[in-house]
Structures are given as C-alpha cells and as structure tokens.
Amino acid sequence: MAFFMEFDAKYWNGKYIHNKTKWDIGYVSTPLKEYFDQLKNKKTKILIPGAGNAYEAEYLINNGFENTFVLDISEKAIESFRQRMPTFPAHQIFKENFFEHQNTYDLIVEQTFFCSIDRDSRNAYVEKMVQLLKPKGKLVGLLFNHEFGQNDQPFGGTPQEYKNIFSPHFRFQHFDVAYNSIKPRQGREHFLCFQKK
C-alpha cells in the first residue's frame, strides 16, 4: 500500500512540475461557483480533496467561507497554492493522501478528483467520503458522464455506474447533466448533490 501511495504522490507531483495539467481550467468552474453563491451558512466546514490549484478554495475563502480546507497529494500543487494564497490559513491546507485523511466535514467538493482515482479504488473513494462527512453532510460537484476510451486518467464512467456505487450510502438530492458547465465540458458532466444517509 505504502509503495502505491508514494507512486501516486510522485506521479501527480511530476504532472505539476512539468506543467502537464490539462484538467486545470484556471478558475472556479461555473457550476460550483453558482452552487457556492447560493449557500447561506458561511460557517460550513468544507473540504476540497484532490484540489490541485484549488481555485474553488480561493473563491470560497474570498467570499467569506473561512472554514474551507484544501487537500492534495502533490507537494508542488500544495506549494503553488500556498504561494498564490499566502493568507490562506496554513492549518487548513493538507499535503496528504485523501484515503488517509482524518477529519469530518459538512460539505466535500468533487471537481475532477474522482476521475483521477484508479477504477479499482472507486468503492474506497465512496467509503472514505462517507467517513469524512458529518451526519447529513453533502458531497457536491461534478462527474464526467462518459468514458474517455483510454486506460489512463481521466477515468470516465456512466451515471448508472455512479448510481450503483453511491446510492447505498447517499440520498441523491440532485444528479443530472450540468446546465452551466464550462464550454469544453458542456453535456459531458453531471452535477451532483448527494447527502449522506
């Protein structure tokens, strides 16, 4: 297990070091921005795992959500975030493996993290989300709703597959094609709001 974790950290760090980050859109995605904009409770404790450059965290903290936490396995991604956001509270930034993280949150944000996880680890991802969410906590974000036809990340999937793995643990408050995706992802992703059962 430790070998795979180290491999993952090196793999992802290399992507950031060599600027091979084609998933990085450079700003908070519109579906998430619009979701955040209608949240009323600024004290909500929020985790962004696999955050990368964490534009969502930047947006949240700049809009008064001071209880926002960032987590990524890549040293380089975390370091870049620290440099870009020097006033972001240091104790709210984790350079850590998601599967080893221990804490609980009201809201966890999914943005191209699930698709970076090995297919064999999907159930572990779901179980870890359940563990990290407080009772009635929510997992909110975006999932690609199609396959990419390749054996490398991003790993796609189908809405039916997601229903099968998430529905034993979550109530689906919303799960449909996002209407407000950024242009290159239009029609290709589902917006989800899953509440822990």
Ligand SMILES: C[S@@+](CC[C@H](N)C(=O)[O-])C[C@H]1O[C@@H](n2cnc3c(N)ncnc32)[C@H](O)[C@@H]1O
């Ligand atoms: C496809 S990128 C998405 C980054 C960011 N969410 C975005 O949309 O720009 C996947 C991210 O997950 C991180 N990651 C992959 N496996 C991880 C793990 N087991 N624990 C924590 N972070 C991980 C990678 O370092 C990378 O930053």
